[in-house]
Amino acid sequence: MLERIYKAQTVMDSACKAFGRRINIMEVCGTHTVSIFRNGIRSTLPKQLKLLSGPGCPVCVTDQSYIDIVLQLADRDDCLIATYGDMIRVPGKDGSLETKRTRANVKVVLSSEDALQLAKDNPDKIVVFVAVGFETTAPATAVVVEEASAQSIDNFCILSGHKLVVPAMRALVSEKNHNIDAFLCPGHVSVIIGYHAFAEIVERYGRPCVVAGFEPLQIIEGLGEICRQLSAGKAELKSVYTAAVTEQGNITAQKIMADCFEEADGFWRGLGKIEKSTLKLRDKYSQFDALKRFNMTETPVEDTSGCRCGEVLCGLIEPPECSLFKKSCTTRTPVGPCMVSSEGACAAWFKYGPERKHRQ
């Protein structure tokens, strides 16, 4: 194992020397961000190699207007809100789900199946499932929507906040002032969509895309592979997560997802409106769409808190550059979603501290 780490580090060192300027690699996935900080990987990298935390934490990129709708629904006596724990502390205009929990109509679930079960157990309530997450999580939502439809469970609906990773990456590298040289691509999203899904970013935008798992060795080897490509002046598509990721991905999950959802334009915190970047329920399942059921629309609101999560998510600034960081915004009193979510870049910086000294 040490030999493999040493090999990757040697490649990184020589790439940094050959490149002549800083190399910026964006880790797209929030789970990568946590693993990188928790394992102290930043401190093992050459100082010319910079990791940018991208928009791959679902909680962080969920627009404020979505949170506000969830909170409005939580105020209704006829509703039960079923949510993954990740969303519970995100502040909206009027508190958070955590503060609403005293009303006993907010339930934390570990899977979409639990949310559907909640609907079966509470026929007098309408269960609204707060369906967030990328392609890893969306198929699990699709399964229960189909189940609810097949079993005519009418008191179940979802508020789809599901998002797609590739359109966000495309939006980032389409910006004129972006500084991203390559992407470390998310392991478990790729289990579903297959590493072929990133081909467009490689071919059209000339950025290396390397899929890695979440263990430290995987991440270091992924970064090494990116550096190998950059120093050779190449951009290629590769996966070092061969234990679980295939080129085509999980076809069954893709089919179930495509049957249930269609792509739609949508709002991302920090990135704004991105074409065909979100998943909305197809018309045949519209009775399970919470927005339609309660006749609500998502209207993006301007964030006036001074929070700079948006720039953090685009890799334009690092958390300490925000004037709120560690002052009014801490993990106990989070202002923005990147501090709320344990996978957010701000929370990781806050918890694991600034970068330690580099190797050179």
Next chain:
Amino acid sequence: MCLAIPARIVELEKDNAVVDAMGNRWRAKTTLLPEAKLGDLVLIHAGFAISLVDEEEAKETWHLLAEIADFDQTQDKVSG
């Protein structure tokens, strides 16, 4: 949020499974992975098996999870 835990399928009836990781057992669905069989090692995300995974990869992850749990406990003791 995209965490997935490797676990072994120890019971399976249609797409309802019971999975085991490091002695912890819980219910999961194999709807997204119809080829999964009893005894297979799979990655579980949000209650669903999403892919098969090999033994070496699973052991590596379990080992790391155990380390993290030990570390977090130590942290709690230090701070509490």
